[in-house]
Amino acid sequence: MLAGDNCNEDLDGCADHPCIIGTNCTDMTPDEQVAQNRAFVCSDCPDGYTKDAEICVDIDECKLNYNCTESEQCSNTQGSYECVCKKGYRLDTTSKTCLDVDECNEKTADCQQKCTNTGGTYTCSCFEGYIMNTTAGLCIQDSSLEAQCKNASLEDCQTSCRFKDNSSTAVECFCLNGYAVDSENHKLCNGNGINVYCFGRTNLHNVTVLVTEGQI
Numbered sequence: 001m002l003a004g005d006n007c008n009e010d011l012d013g014c015a016d017h018p019c020i021i022g023t024n025c026t027d028m029t030p031d032e033q034v035a036q037n038r039a040f041v042c043s044d045c046p047d048g049y050t051k052d053a054e055i056c057v058d059i060d061e062c063k064l065n066y067n068c069t070e071s072e073q074c075s076n077t078q079g080s081y082e083c084v085c086k087k088g089y090r091l092d093t094t095s096k097t098c099l100d101v102d103e104c105n106e107k108t109a110d111c112q113q114k115c116t117n118t119g120g121t122y123t124c125s126c127f128e129g130y131i132m133n134t135t136a137g138l139c140i141q142d143s144s145l146e147a148q149c150k151n152a153s154l155e156d157c158q159t160s161c162r163f164k165d166n167s168s169t170a171v172e173c174f175c176l177n178g179y180a181v182d183s184e185n186h187k188l189c190n191g192n193g194i195n196v197y198c199f200g201r202t203n204l205h206n207v208t209v210l211v212t213e214g215q216i
């Protein structure tokens with residue numbers, strides 16, 4: 001910027017901070033000022049920012065345009081955005097991709113009986129002879145199975161009684177995930193304290209019990 005009686009003083013054209021916040025001001029030399037007829041130049045907002053009134057504000061790419069995979073979701077950041085794994089997916093450090101978490105295999109699902117892994121989540125279901133109470137997410141033994149268990153003198157299983165695999169008549173006691181049926185009395189459950197689900201309240205064998213990790 002030029003000043004003085006003879007326009008022979010070079011002042012800092014940026015001294016009064018004429019540019020909006022977030023941009024840079026460049027002072028013109030006297031020659032440049034004469035040539036361009038301006039005393040300073042303001043830079044554009046940095047990449048990822050846009051001018052909004054008197055300030056550069058972050059662009060929310062997640063609302064506009066972003067490039068994430070099916071298993072990722074967009075997370076806005078200042079000046080950019082990043083793709084993070086969706087709920088139910090976990091970053092695989094080797095492949096650098098988000099892979100589905102197998103909640104059934106990792107024992108983090110809260111299924112009472114059967115667990116089926118799916119992309120991003122899992123589903124729970126019941127053994128044959130049980131009806132899912134979808135409201136409570138509990139498996140309720142039906143009356144015909146209950147009668148068959150009673151006929152087989154298995155009405156006092158520690159957890160409950162079910163049909164054996166591939167059978168609609170033979171029944172057996174079973175235990176919650178993480179526990180094994182005692183190999184001698186076939187009714188009690190032995191837990192090793194590992195891979196035990198934390199169920200909260202569960203209703204098996206018409207008895208409401210509070211099952212917490214490490215207990216049954």
Ligand SMILES: [Ca+2]
Nearest residue numbers: 059077079080
């Ligand atoms: Ca952004």
Ligand SMILES: [Ca+2]
Nearest residue numbers: 101118120121
């Ligand atoms: Ca899953």
